[in-house]
Amino acid sequence: MDEQELVRQIQDGDEMAFAEVVKIYKDKIVNFLCKLTGDYQKAVDLSQETFMRVYFKAHKYRPVAPLSSWIYAIASNLAKTEMKKMRKYTVISLDEVQSRVPIEAYRKNPPDSGLTRNLKKALDSLHPRYRIPVILKDIEGFSQEEIAQIMKRPVGTIKARINRGRNYLKIELEKASCVENSFTKKEEYQDGCA
Amino acid sequence: MDVPNLLKKLERVKAPPDFEQKILAQLSLRKRRKQRIKYLRPSLAGAFSAALVFFIVVNVFILPKKGTREVADLEKGLASPSIFQRGGGPRKGETIPIIEAVDYAGEIQSASREPQTIYILEQVSEGTSTKIKY
Numbered sequence: 001m002d003e004q005e006l007v008r009q010i011q012d013g014d015e016m017a018f019a020e021v022v023k024i025y026k027d028k029i030v031n032f033l034c035k036l037t038g039d040y041q042k043a044v045d046l047s048q049e050t051f052m053r054v055y056f057k058a059h060k061y062r063p064v065a066p067l068s069s070w071i072y073a074i075a076s077n078l079a080k081t082e083m084k085k086m087r088k089y090t091v092i093s094l095d096e097v098q099s100r101v102p103i104e105a106y107r108k109n110p111p112d113s114g115l116t117r118n119l120k121k122a123l124d125s126l127h128p129r130y131r132i133p134v135i136l137k138d139i140e141g142f143s144q145e146e147i148a149q150i151m152k153r154p155v156g157t158i159k160a161r162i163n164r165g166r167n168y169l170k171i172e173l174e175k176a177s178c179v180e181n182s183f184t185k186k187e188e189y190q191d192g193c194a
Numbered sequence: 195m196d197v198p199n200l201l202k203k204l205e206r207v208k209a210p211p212d213f214e215q216k217i218l219a220q221l222s223l224r225k226r227r228k229q230r231i232k233y234l235r236p237s238l239a240g241a242f243s244a245a246l247v248f249f250i251v252v253n254v255f256i257l258p259k260k261g262t263r264e265v266a267d268l269e270k271g272l273a274s275p276s277i278f279q280r281g282g283g284p285r286k287g288e289t290i291p292i293i294e295a296v297d298y299a300g301e302i303q304s305a306s307r308e309p310q311t312i313y314i315l316e317q318v319s320e321g322t323s324t325k326i327k328y
Contacts, residue, residue, distance in 0.1 A: 030213075123201075
């Protein structure tokens, strides 16, 4: 069924149409919010709230933008509010991270590869202003125009934010790989002494 | 380092299996709550406006306020209590004589220890005394 038709039915209070929309978007929204907040449980809770808003605010939807853009806009606004509450905006310096992470974390088999883990960490430390467009572009596969619609910003701004975000991630990954190499060397030195 | 490619390769997470059931359950719960609020809001507004009207009626019509001056006069015994009774106030055009007794001798005596001098102040006027009209 056409998405616009689904929205029209939701506006009339049809729960079956709503269930259909949930079925289509649940995985995408949970994944997007998980990457944005860095917490799966929080992502699930926020996704539920997103769909609740889709149902109760359906009368506010205007068919000028695709339904996906509208749902992602609701989700990203909710996530931003949640992140403000959690004060996730604080950026931890690399020195602090280095002192917090024990060497054992690198020695034993980690669940993710080092690069993936570092990427997630870098993504978490990225300001939401840049994190949201980067995730929407590189993970969810939206075009710059669609992201501009979701974030209600000009396309030029979105383009700049994506570039800055990518550059930041690149620098953070390089820094993290340097730290990891220094840990490995230290480990080799300690093994050699023993 | 190709960041976009690395991001694309990140593992995608999925919604939990009972996600849809939970949402539909929450939906019916919120619908019920909204319905309750829908009826509660006008009744609350009605109760508030009724209380407001009652307050205004009681203050304006049932409990008329007495002026501070009138109360002070009543305490001195200069005004008759009848003027505070409902409808007992001075009618339009009616005159009320005001007589105030002043003890000048006592006031001067307390002011100084010098031999007493009594000043008699008298109105020097050819005209007849007029009554104050309220």
